[in-house]
Amino acid sequence: KERFEGHQVLRITAKNDAEIGLLKELSKQEDLGLDFWTDPVDQSLPVDIRVPFHSLQGVRAFLGYHEIHYEIMIQDLQDLLDKEQREMMRARV
């Protein structure tokens, strides 16, 4: 079963079209293994990205360098999934 230890979901709020453009560029970098839960479309919509642990440093550096604002929406995805599994198991019992 695939695990997501250390994966974070970042919520990014772009403030202009240039930042949206940068996020679109980011989405094309396949080696980062990013999973865009919501896509960079417009400043009015937040962009949520699941970032694998191995790409976190690079993505944060990219956002920091371009001064793109983000918050951590999910600190560790696996923690949340473990909790979800525990709740399902508990409910069955």
Add this chain to the structure above:
Amino acid sequence: LQPRSTDDYDYENYHTLSEINSFMDMLVQENPKLVSKLVIGQSYEGRALNVLKFSTGGTKRPGIWIDTGIHAREWITPASGTWFAKKIVTEYGHDPALTAILDKFDIFLELVTNPDGYEYTHSSNRMWRKTRRINSGSSCIGVDPNRNWGTGYGGAGSSSNPCSETYRGPGAYSEPEVKAIVDFTKSHGNLKAFLTIHSYSQMMLYPYGDTHKPCVDEAELDELALKASTALESLYGTKYTYGSTFNTIYQASGVTTDWAYDEGIKYSYTFELRDDGHYGFVLPADQIIPTAQETWLALMVIMEHTKNNPY
């Protein structure tokens, strides 16, 4: 420990595919005069594509289609759909609005539109979104079933790369999960509303996604979306945005809603259910019932409007 009836079913938790299938069988068994189960096809991996039919009789009645679970990881959608199913059998005969709808229309509810993907999210990868098709010439698996429909198929807003989450597939309707709905809709021939339910971003979207051009009925669809989202918001304050897919979220080609509309089904909407900005696709189970309750209010507005505005 299996629930013995749909009253025992735990609507406040997520369930496996087999548990949802058992739920459907129980619901049919308990309500034989109102509910039946149709098998409209088989998934890529051979799983039954089950649809609950809610009907109070009559022949060739107009129908309302609702599907959940087309994107596998959007667990809140089949969970909400299960709650809708129970709500329909509970409220029929008690809620005058729903009773009037069911006295005129059949409701078709497909709880797990993408069962292979859903099963895979339980067994192997919780973040899986697509179908489980093996793509020849690629190591990447799966097709986005919401880019596989014939209207606008292959346009911008879908990908030709099998490794992309929006891979459109080798051809329109290549996915048996999609083709089964197409065949069912065409053979039925009298569906009047088509509601496909996704998560998350709190939106109600109508055609088109493929083009910025407005659909002929945009004014009515927009007004109805406002009414539906107002009803939804009234329960827990959940804010929805609405509009055409193209203008509200992004260009998306080959999507369900565009196809249904072009098939002549005017009241064609995509829902994007709630998230409060903390969980995305991992919405905690304690939000299942509130999500379903508020969504139901919007569905009722659209279904009533469909009933009151024959075309």
